[in-house]
Amino acid sequence: MRVLYHLPLSPFSRKIRLALAEKKLEFELRLEKTWERREAFLAINPAGDVPVLAEEDGTVFADSWAIAEYLEETVPTPSLHGRDAKERAEVRRLVSWFDRKFNAEVTENLVGEKLMKRQARFGVPDSFAIRAGHANIGYHLAYIAFLCERRNWLAGDHLTLADLAAAAHLSCVDYLGDVPWSAHEETKVWYARVKSRPSFRPLLQDQIPGIPAAPPYADLDF
Amino acid sequence: MRVLYHLPLSPFSRKIRLALAEKKLEFELRLEKTWERREAFLAINPAGDVPVLAEEDGTVFADSWAIAEYLEETVPTPSLHGRDAKERAEVRRLVSWFDRKFNAEVTENLVGEKLMKRQARFGVPDSFAIRAGHANIGYHLAYIAFLCERRNWLAGDHLTLADLAAAAHLSCVDYLGDVPWSAHEETKVWYARVKSRPSFRPLLQDQIPGIPAAPPYADLDF
Known part of the structure; x- marks a missing residue:
């Protein structure tokens, strides 16, 4: 296999x-x-x-x-990249947004510092970086809400790789309990839709030895 | 236009x-x-x-x-991504190598510290980062040589976006005169081939006000 x-x-x-x-x-x-x-x-x-x-x-x-x-x-069906060149450019722009920008500004600062460093025994968490991660995440959650106000999914009418990339990053931060959902209702509604897909279920069962997930992590009604 | x-x-x-x-x-x-x-x-x-x-x-x-x-x-012709799904995966892997790995380990540490910070008046260059950039570049130049020993261009028989991405990063470092060409003859031969293409000519004429290019930057016989 x-x-x-x-x-x-x-x-x-x-x-x-x-x-x-x-x-x-x-x-x-x-x-x-x-x-x-x-x-x-x-x-x-x-x-x-x-x-x-x-x-x-x-x-x-x-x-x-x-x-x-x-x-x-x-395996073109179901398509995760969009139906024409312009749609695909928008999907890729957003995947890049989360994989480069969100990753550098949020994921690395929170998951990287708190968890990956500990797992790899690679020094102590940098409290300055953790503060930066907390300061940056709100701006990204607001950007997701901005997109959701205008579209059904992040890049348009359909679920695409942009939703999966965004949810992948958020779910790692959510494992630590570091996503301020209560202040971002619209983003939470979008995340709940991605989180409840069958494709997401295995991710919610992940457990890192010695570092349990924050309680709402696997909860579909979080 | x-x-x-x-x-x-x-x-x-x-x-x-x-x-x-x-x-x-x-x-x-x-x-x-x-x-x-x-x-x-x-x-x-x-x-x-x-x-x-x-x-x-x-x-x-x-x-x-x-x-x-x-x-x-x-605009599929000439193709810069390769002819089939496997070739394209190799091209994209290498583009990602240079845009993520080379960028973080070399470009950011040298061009970012020495030049972008100065242009943007964004603090003073970090000498630790600059040392890291110099230490890291040799490993990447050796990786390019490793690929060139096995292939005509970085990703295979044809010039692709992998060559353009690699040369784009190297050319920025080369503007500062920070590429140790003499220790990497095979990589230099590959770079000379990319550098002599008509598409490269406008890049060699770039000049940053107040920060002149290192002398061999625009020289095709460097």
């Missing part, structure tokens, strides 16, 4: 888990502790990060953006 | 300038000092970064990854 090397709280891995599930593609999850820099893993992905997708024929795909595009090209 | 909002030493802008030129698409360059956070610019790209492509019909495309995919979809 297809194998996805992943880390439970890597938003990039989560985006691909969601994309695979939305496209009804079966896969086996394999935990890859990237900080151990396992030689056999570096041989298939010299960048050393997750996700990495290994197809049954032995072909290996690295980088979450490349994997998502590959899945869309080879 | 098509307008590209850019910064001369933004590797992401350079990648799109190269892609437009390789596809023989005419465009007008417009300098956007992103640190001024001009309101009319934020209205077309809330992320506030460059490049942004405005088509003649008024459609606006933001994010260099989304723009490159849009160009490939709408």
Whole structure:
């Protein structure tokens, strides 16, 4: 079977888990502790990060953006990238927004500092970064609400990779209980819609040993 | 005419300038000092970064990854993304390598610290970051040589966006004179091939007021 090397709280891995599930593609999850820099893993992905997708024929795909595009090209239905070039440009702009901007301003500062550093025994959390993460998240939650006021889903009429990327990042922060949902009702309504999809269910069962999820994490009525 | 909002030493802008030129698409360059956070610019790209492509019909495309995919979809010849899904996955993996990994480990530490901070009057260069940039670049130059030993261009038989992305980043570092070419002969041979393409010529004429390019920057026989 297809194998996805992943880390439970890597938003990039989560985006691909969601994309695979939305496209009804079966896969086996394999935990890859990237900080151990396992030689056999570096041989298939010299960048050393997750996700990495290994197809049954032995072909290996690295980088979450490349994997998502590959899945869309080879399994076009249901489409996660949009129906024409302009729609796809908007989907990709938003995926980039979350994978670059939200990641640097929020995910790295909260999940990176509080959790990944601890898992990888890579120094102590930087309280300045954590404060920055808390300060930045509101602006992103407001941007999601702005989009939801104008559209059914983040990039338009249909659920796309933009929703999956955004929800993947938010779900990692939510594992820590660090999303101020009560101040962002409209964004919460959108997230509840993504969270209740069957593709999301496995993510809600993830547990990191020694770091339990905040109580509302798996609750569909949060 | 098509307008590209850019910064001369933004590797992401350079990648799109190269892609437009390789596809023989005419465009007008417009300098956007992103640190001024001009309101009319934020209205077309809330992320506030460059490049942004405005088509003649008024459609606006933001994010260099989304723009490159849009160009490939709408002007497929010459292809910059490869001929089939596997080739395209390899091209995208490498574009991501340079736009994420090289950018974080080298470009940000050298061009970001020495030049962008100065232009934007955004604090003083961090000497620790600059040392890290110098330490990291050799490993990336060796990776390019590793690829060139096995392939005609970085991702395979043909010039692709992977070469353009890599050369875009390297050219920014080269503007500062910070690429140790003499220790990486094979990488230099590859770069000379990209540098001598007509699409590259306008980049070699860029000059930042007050920060002249290192002498071999524009020299094709460097």
